[in-house]
Amino acid sequence: MFTLADVYRAAGAPASPGAEAVTLVGAHYDSRRMGAGRLFVAMPGARVDGNDFIADAFRRGATAALCSRQDPAHALDRQVVTGDALAAFQRLAGAIRARSKATVVGVTGSNGKTTAKQAIAAALGADGPVLATERSENTDVGVPATLAGLRAEHRYAVLEMGAQTVGEIAAYCAFARPHAGVVTNISGAHLGLFKSMEAVLEAKSELLRALPDGGPLILNMDDAHYPGLRALARGPVTTFGRGEAAQIRVEAHLLPGAAGTAVGLHAGGASWRCEAPGLAGPVDLAFGAAFATARALGIPDAHAVAGLRAFQPAPHRMSLRRLGSGAVLLDDSYNANAASALEALATLRRIPAAGRKIAVLGDMFELGPFGPAAHHAVGRAAAGLASLVCVGALSVHYQAGALAAGMAPEQIEAFEADPASDAALTAARARVLERLRAGLRPDDVVLLKASNGMGFGLLAEALAADAPAPGSGGVG
Numbered sequence: 001m002f003t004l005a006d007v008y009r010a011a012g013a014p015a016s017p018g019a020e021a022v023t024l025v026g027a028h029y030d031s032r033r034m035g036a037g038r039l040f041v042a043m044p045g046a047r048v049d050g051n052d053f054i055a056d057a058f059r060r061g062a063t064a065a066l067c068s069r070q071d072p073a074h075a076l077d078r079q080v081v082t083g084d085a086l087a088a089f090q091r092l093a094g095a096i097r098a099r100s101k102a103t104v105v106g107v108t109g110s111n112g113k114t115t116a117k118q119a120i121a122a123a124l125g126a127d128g129p130v131l132a133t134e135r136s137e138n139t140d141v142g143v144p145a146t147l148a149g150l151r152a153e154h155r156y157a158v159l160e161m162g163a164q165t166v167g168e169i170a171a172y173c174a175f176a177r178p179h180a181g182v183v184t185n186i187s188g189a190h191l192g193l194f195k196s197m198e199a200v201l202e203a204k205s206e207l208l209r210a211l212p213d214g215g216p217l218i219l220n221m222d223d224a225h226y227p228g229l230r231a232l233a234r235g236p237v238t239t240f241g242r243g244e245a246a247q248i249r250v251e252a253h254l255l256p257g258a259a260g261t262a263v264g265l266h267a268g269g270a271s272w273r274c275e276a277p278g279l280a281g282p283v284d285l286a287f288g289a290a291f292a293t294a295r296a297l298g299i300p301d302a303h304a305v306a307g308l309r310a311f312q313p314a315p316h317r318m319s320l321r322r323l324g325s326g327a328v329l330l331d332d333s334y335n336a337n338a339a340s341a342l343e344a345l346a347t348l349r350r351i352p353a354a355g356r357k358i359a360v361l362g363d364m365f366e367l368g369p370f371g372p373a374a375h376h377a378v379g380r381a382a383a384g385l386a387s388l389v390c391v392g393a394l395s396v397h398y399q400a401g402a403l404a405a406g407m408a409p410e411q412i413e414a415f416e417a418d419p420a421s422d423a424a425l426t427a428a429r430a431r432v433l434e435r436l437r438a439g440l441r442p443d444d445v446v447l448l449k450a451s452n453g454m455g456f457g458l459l460a461e462a463l464a465a466d467a468p469a470p471g472s473g474g475v476g
Contacts, residue, residue, distance in 0.1 A: 001023060001024065001025055001150075001151055001152070002023075002024050002092070002095070002096050002148070003019065003020050003021070003022055003023055003024065004016070004019040004020075004022035004024065004063075004064050004078070004080070005019040005020040005022075006024075006092060006095055006096070007019075007024070007039060007064060007066055007080045007088075007092060008080055009095070010066075010082075010088045010089070010091040010092035010095060011066065011080045011081065011082035011088045012082070012088070013080060013081065013082065016077035017077075018077075019077075022063065022064065022078075023037065024037055024038065024039050024063055024064065024148075025037040025038065025149070025151075026038045026039070026145075026148050026149045027039035027040075027041055027066075027089070027092070027144070027145055027148035027149075028040065028041065028145050028148075029041045029042075029043045029050060029089075029141045029145065031050075031053040031054075031056040031057040031060060031062075032056075032060065034057045034058075034060035034061050034062040035060065035061045035062075036061045036063065037063050038061070038062055038063060039062070039063065039064050039065065039066060039148070040053075040054065040057035040058075040062040040064070040065040040066070040067075041065075041066045041067075041085055041089050041141070041145075042054055042057075042065055042066065042067035042068065042069075042085060043085055043086065043089075043141060044068065044085070050067070050085070051067050051068060051069040051071075054067055054070075054071040054074065054079065055071050055073060055074065058071075058074045063078065064078040064079070064080065065078065065079045065080070066080050066082060066085055066088055066089060066092075067079055067080070067081060067082075067085065068081065068082060068083060068085055069081075086140060086141065089141065089144045089145075090140070090144050090171075090175050091175070092144065092148065093143070093144030093145075093147040093148055093175050093176070094147075094174070094175030094176075094177075096147055096148060096150050097147050097150065097157075097175060097176060097177060098177075100150045100152075100154065100157070101152075102131065102150060102154045102155060102156055102157045103155065103156050103157070103179050103180070103297060104156075104157045104159060104176060104177060104178045104179050104180075105120060105124075105156065105157070105158045105159065105178060105179065105180045105181070105182060105293060105297075106159050106161050106169075106172075106173065106176065106178035106180070106181045106182070106207045106210075107120065107158060107159065107160050107161065107181075107182045107184070107289075108160075108161045108162070108163070108169060108181070108182070108183055108184070108204050108207050109182075109183050109184030109185050109186065109204065109220075110184070110185055110186055110187040110200065110204070110337070110339065111184060111185055111187060111337065111339055111340045111343070112184040112185065112282060112285060112286055112340075113136070113138065113160050113161075113162065113184055114133075114135070114136045114138075114160060114314050114317060114334075115282075115283060115286040115313060115314065115317055115318070116182065116184050116285070116286040116289045116290065117132060117133055117158050117159075117160040118132070118286070118311065118312070118313060118314055119283075119286040119287050119289065119290035119308060119311055120132075120158050120182065120289065120290040120293050120294075121156075121158045122290065122307040122308055122310060122311040122312070123290040123291060123293065123294040123299070123303075123304040123307040123308050124155075124156045124158065124290075124293070124294060124297070124299065124304075124307065125156075125307050125310075126299075126303040126304065126306045126307030126310075127155065127156075127294070127299045127300075127303045127304075127307075128155030128156060129151075129153050129154050129155050129156075130154065130155070130156045130157070130158060131146065131149055131150055131151075131154045131156070131157045131158070132146070132157070132158040132159075132160075133146045133158065133159055133160040134146065135314065136160065136162070136314075136334070136335075137160070138159075138160040138161055138162035139162060140168065140171065140172070142160075143159055143161060143172045143176060144175065146159055147159070147175075147176060156297075159172075159176055159178065161173075161176075161207060163203045163204070163206075164366070165203070166199055166202050166203045166206075167203075167206070168203065168206075169203055169204070169206040169207050169210075170206040170209070170210060173206065173207060173210030174210075177210075178207065178210065178211060178215070179211070179212065179215055179216075180211070180215055180216040180217070180218070180293065180296060180297065181207045181208055181210075181211050181215065181216075181217050181218070182217075182218040182219075182289055182292075182293055183204060183207065183208070183217075183218070183219055183220065183223075183229055184220060184285070184286075184289060185220050185222075185223045185285075185339075186200060186201055186204055186223055186224070186225040186229075187200075187337065187338070187339035187340075195368070201225055201228065204229075205229065205232055208229060208232040208233065208234070209232060211234050211235065212234065212235075213234050213235065214234065214235040214236075215234055215235045216235050216236050216237075216238065216293075216296035216297065217229075217230075217233045217234070217235060217236070217237045217238070217296075218237075218238050218239075218240065218289060218292045218293050218296055219237060219238075219239055219240075220239075220240060220241055220285065220288075220289070221239040221240065221241035221243060221245060221246040221247075222241040222242055222243055222246075222285075223241075226239075236296065238292040238293075238295055238296040239292065240285065240288030240289050240291070240292040241285070241288065242284070242285075246288070247267060247292065247295075248265060248266070248267050248288045248291050248292045248295070249265075249266040249267070249288075250263060250264065250265060250266070250284040250285060250287060250288035251263070251264040251266075251284060252264070252282075252283065252284035254280065254350065254351060254352065255275065255277075258280075258320050258322070258328045258351055258352075258353070258445070259277060259278070259320070260275060260276050260277040260278050260279050260280070260320060261275070261276045261279050261280055261281075261283050261284070262274070262275050262276075263275070263276060263283060263284045263287045263308075264284075265287060265288065265291050265305070265308075267291070267295070267301070270301070272301070272305045274287060274305060274308045274309050274311070275309070276311060276313065278313070278319055278320050278321065279313050279318055279319060279320065280318045280319075280320050280330060280347050280351065281317075281318030281332065281343060281344065281347045282318075282343060282347075283313075283318065287308055287311075290304065290307075290308060291304050291305070291308065294307075314334070315331075315334070315457070316331050316332070316333045316334040316456075316457045316460060317331075317332060317334050318330070318331075318332050318344070318347065319331045319332075320351075321460075321464050323440065323463055323464065325437075325440045325441065325442065325444075326441070326442030326443060327355065327440040327441065327442065327443065327444040327445065327446060328351070328353065328443075328444070328445045328446070329445075329446055329448065329460065329463055329464065330344070330347065330348055330351065330445060330446065330447040330448070331448050331457075331460040332344045332347075332447065332448065332449045333448040333449065333450060333452075333454075333456035333457045333459065333460050334452055334457065335451055335452045336361075336362070336364045336449050336450050336451045337364055337366075337367070337374075338364065338367070338374040338377060338378055340449075341361065341364065341378045341381075341449050342377075342378060342381050344447055344449045345359060345378070345381050345382060345385075345447070345449075347447075348385070348445060348447045349384075349385075351445050353443050353444070353445045354443040355441055355442065355443030355444035355445065356385075356386035356387065356441070356444045356445075357385045357386055357444075357445050357447075358385065358386055358387040358388075358389065358436075358440075358444060358445070358446040358447070359382045359385055359387075359388050359389070359446075359447045359449070360389040360390075360391070360432060360436070360446060360447065360448050360449070360456075360459075361378065361379075361382065361388070361389070361390050361391070361395075361398050361447075361449050361450065362390070362391045362392050362449070362450025362451065362454035362456055363375075363391070363392030363393060363394045363395070363419055363450060363451060363454055364378075364394070364450070364451050365419070365451040365453055366451075371394055371397075372394065372397045373397075375394045375395075375397035375398050375401065376397045376398075376400055376401035376404075377401060378398060378401065379397060379398035379399060379400060379401025379402040379403075379404075379405070380401040380402065380404060380405040381401075381405075382398070382401075382402050382405075382407070383401075383402050383405030383406050383407040384405075384406075384407070385407075385411075386411065386444075387411050387412075387413070388402050388407065388411060388412045388413070389412075389413045389414075389415070389432060389435065389436075390412070390413070390414050390415070391414075391415045391417060391428050391429070391432060391450070391454065392415075392416070392417055392419055392428075392450070392454060393416065393417070393418055393419060395414040395415065395416055396414065396416070398414070399412050399414050413435065415428045415431055415432060416428075419451075419453055419454060425454065425455050426455075429455060429456075429458060429459045429462075432459060433459060433462055433463065436463060437463075446463075448460050448463075
């Protein structure tokens, strides 16, 4: 919790009379997320200007706004003016964090951040109240939005931290001041933005460098960059992984009927079993990261396991659903890069099924000049499946990779569409939906995998509901 006076101080402006008495319980940059006691942060953007949504925010119940331009139709003393809304928002988050006694855990990595964050929150939640990043709000505005929700009763805060450039995570850590850090893995996600793997590694390492002396570090021992990351540790290191050398060894087995995944956790001669209903893929590593984090923070194993057994995954991340046709949908449509796409294809192959295995792959964004080769490699990995459906401007590279690996042309369908065009994507998704509705049989397994901007989540929901794929909505 914080006050309107805190907002004025963060903006470097003199507080209005009575500002100390105005209590706020949260903040967000999307006017649609407003309600009583919330601060609307009017962020200028490339496509929309948040200042144009101040009236909408107040209509939806916002108590105050942080903005660069006031709306004269609403109380001016509740609209705090600043020349740099982002900097003021981050200063506000830092002030809220400084007053909190919560143990702050930073979570970063190239893949699996959101599922790991959810699992860590579940494991810690059995020991006390937890604040965790909502969805995947891991950006320069998402991290302070999470911290703005800190309350006195929170014992832990789990912050997901993403990055598209070197220096971003360091900036988050400057105001979030994490006590402990978790790195899920390092791969070529966003390689087009970072330009090199060295830059990716440097960006993710910023979390480690920001930890205090003695700050616990939790690392994936299976990751190729583990030795270099461990060398940066400023405190005890707890490892997880599938190999025997990991302190927390994990294993996963699909439940019968594609009902989910059973995860085995092994540590110090003891073992526990947790089930993740409706979930496939590397959930075992997420659970391993969570169990390792709980151990590093001194939480009893029994508490951590109890929390993991109540784990609720985020949508569109390796979720399994039985469709009306009798086919199984493996929905990993939230986002994609080469490493996570290869993992998704490997998971598809592991699912036992009497029917066919079908992959529907959309463009992977933010790969820059590495994009064609990455799509080609993923296409090669899809060879051997019964069918490949590829969608987007880079679909030709999926197709070329699959053909090069021996897949027959008649097994491949390509739907070219410009990701910058909502109309083109909506039309392409509609054609894919029509093809799947007409062609799926009982016991087939179909994978949906693409970057979030391809809208495959809409396709997944349409398949699950047997309804036409909705078009893309606007952003306010």
